[in-house]
Amino acid sequence: MVPRRPYPTDLSDAEWELLAPLIPAPKPGGRPTVHERREIVNALAYWVRAGCAWRLLPHDLPPWQTVYHYWRTWRIEGRWEAVQAPAVGGPRPDAIRNEPKTLRIQPVVALRRSETGRARIARSAPRPSGPCPGTWPDRLPRLSVQL
Structure with missing residues (x-):
């Protein structure tokens, strides 16, 4: 497979080393993974920065259905907030507290x-x-x- 051209929103190696421990590994015994976790996080970074609809993700990233599935699963588990905290300069993952936010x-x-x-x-x-x-x-x- 030919490597794709990087987007400005793609994670650097240092950023990936910081976020990799927060991303769950594939479940054992299931269907083999088709897309690397880093590519899924890159697609999520593109989606957050572009503010686009799921279906408008570029075709050289994983399919929007896959990216949405992982985003939804991680959001329900509470992992999405932990993944976003280092990216926005928030607390380190080991210091995250469950504080309610008001809107x-x-x-x-x-x-x-x-x-x-x-x-x-x-x-x-x-x-x-x-x-x-x-x-x-x-x-x-x-x-x-x-x-």
């Missing part, structure tokens, strides 16, 4: 004064000018996420 979601709606002095609601996006006002995109508030 606050606020609609982005502001009150503005019109020329007559009345307060009116100003949306962060203009209303669509279609034949059916009140359709579902118009009714959803724009959300801002603060951690």
Whole structure:
């Protein structure tokens, strides 16, 4: 197999040495592995950085179904947070604590004064000018996420 050209998001050897102990080994007695764990982590790094849909992963990375399966499994097991911690400069894997994180979601709606002095609601996006006002995109508030 011809080695693929590296992406900017691929792990360096030093980064892989840091993350390799956090990645579980293949289960014994199962189907033989087709993709190396490092390639799966490289695909996850690409997905996180690109912010793309699973199906839009490049074809020279493992299939999106495989990458999604491992991401979902590791997220449920709590490994995904442990893998991300060294990447974002968080605590070392041996010092990870189970602290709950709070997420606050606020609609982005502001009150503005019109020329007559009345307060009116100003949306962060203009209303669509279609034949059916009140359709579902118009009714959803724009959300801002603060951690």
